[in-house]
Amino acid sequence: MPPAVRFGINYTPSEGWFHHWLDFDLDSVRADLDSIAALGLDHIRVFPLWPYFQPDRTLIRPRAVEQLVALADAAAERGLDVNVDGLQGHLSSFDFLPAWTRTWHRRNLFTDPEVVSGEVAYLRTLAAALADRPNFIGMTIGNEVNQFAAGPHPDPDRITAEQAGSWLTRLLAACAEAAPGRLHLHASYDAAWYQDDQPFTPAHSARLGDLTAVHSWVFDGTAQRHGRSAPQTVQHAAYLVELSKAWAEDPHRPVWLQEVGAPAPLIPAEHAAAFTEATLTAVLDCPDLWGVTWWCSHDVSRSLADFPELEYGLGLLTNDRKPKDLAHVLAAAESRTPTARATALVVPADPARRSRCAPGGPVFDAWFRLAADGARPTTVLDTRVDDRDHLAARGITEVVTPDQVLATAPGRTRS
Structure with missing residues (x-):
């Protein structure tokens, strides 16, 4: 039997948001964790803010590390495992980068030797501090750090794919x-x-790494194009999970849906529970799913300024720790053991053509055409369509191209 799917939450403190590290209050954290544990979830993802923990390249604040460990221990007392994101990085539209990487000290986050050595020391320190805690899942290098490497970021640290791979390998x-x-x-x-x-x-x-992480946000053009309740919207997370499998070398590499949420106004509050239920139904039909970690635990307080409007209401719980309807949906979710997905849609291995997989692209449209026909599709690289061992290991018995699928009228069976 495959391991049960994990259900958890990205922890956003109810008091002070992630700035709580500046005025760390363990009693407040414990109350937050009580409200999370009451939902029956089994893990949290935690976000130290990098500049607060490492304000100088050679100063990793011991008190901040102690507070992180105290949070992890409080989680353990409530039956919650902990994953820690190191390099924050980018959260809820704000960038958090230490001063020793910006302006007068502007250096590339990914290639400057001194910056990278500082990042390595920081991640090692956090990981070592938690290594003996039984409830420590492991480290995530950082939250969506790739957004610093290209547009639309207003000031990207440009690198090549080879440099990105080298950076990831070293930090992992x-x-x-x-x-x-x-x-x-x-x-x-x-x-x-x-x-x-x-x-x-x-x-x-x-x-790279022990798991594949996907972050599914339907404000990427999906909900705008298709609407809040369309299959393309409520199955977007499942699509990303199955898309990721085309590139995996391990045919059963675990995939973690590490972020998924119900962003207003694209998903209005009164429809958030239905969106949550439909999203979970779809993604739990994906084999090799490690876990689902909802974004996020608690709403952002309205006393904090300048967040995009959608960020204030993303919590499963209100700012005063009361569960919303969608919290009860996640709490009721149960692990499943889905069968293999036998139909594979061909996707380009060339990363310079990956926009074909984006919302509105032919791969995206063909995948949802197949899903509408009941095919339970997955994906396979165009370089692997003749690899019988690979296909057999994944349980794939049919391979189709986007052109073949889209040439078939909706609702008609392929010949």
Whole structure:
């Protein structure tokens, strides 16, 4: 039997948002964790803010590390495992980068030797501090760090795909050295799967680290194009999970839906529970799913300024720790053991053509045509369509191209 799917939440403190690290209150954290544990979830994803923890390249604040460990211990007391994101990085439209990487000290986050050595020391310190905690899942290098490497970021640190791979390999190794035997990974936003010039590629996500992470946000053009309740919207997370499998070398590499949420106004509050239920129904039909971690735990307080409007209401719980309807939907979710997906849609291995997989592209449209016909599609690289061993290991018995699918009228069976 495959392991049960994990259900968890991205922890956003109810008091002070992630700025709570500046005025850390363990009693407030405990109350937040009580409200999360009451939902029956089994893990949280935690976000130290990088500039607060490492304000100087050679100063990693011991008190901040102690507070992180105290949070992890409080989670353990409530039966919650903990994954820690190191390099924050980017959260809820704000960038959090230490001063020793910006303006007068402007250096590339991914290639400058001194910056990278500082990042390695930081990740090692956090991982080592938690390595002996039984509830420590492992490290995620950072939250959607790929957004710093290309447009639409207003001031990107440009790198090549080769440089991105080298950076990821080195930082993942640092985590593994400090906390061996844990699950260490990295996480990109969906430009890694959809944007032709993004240097963090699908292969990086699907081959480096112990898990593949996908972040599914339907404000990427999906909900705007198709509407809140369309299959393309409520199955977007399932699509990304299955898209990721085309690049994986391990035919049963676990995939973590590490972020997914119900963003207003595209998903109005009164429809958030229905969206949550439909999203979970779809993604739990994906084999090799490691877990689902909802974004996020608690709403952002209206006392905090300048967040995009959608960020204030993304929580499963209100700012005063009361569960919303969608929280009860996640709490009721149950692990499943889906069968293999036998029909594979061909996707281009060339990362310069990955926009074909984006919303509105032929791969995206063909996948949802297949899903509408009841095919339960997955994906396979165009370089692997004749690899019988690979197809057999994944249970694939039919391979089709987007052109073949889209040439078939909706509702008609392919010949």
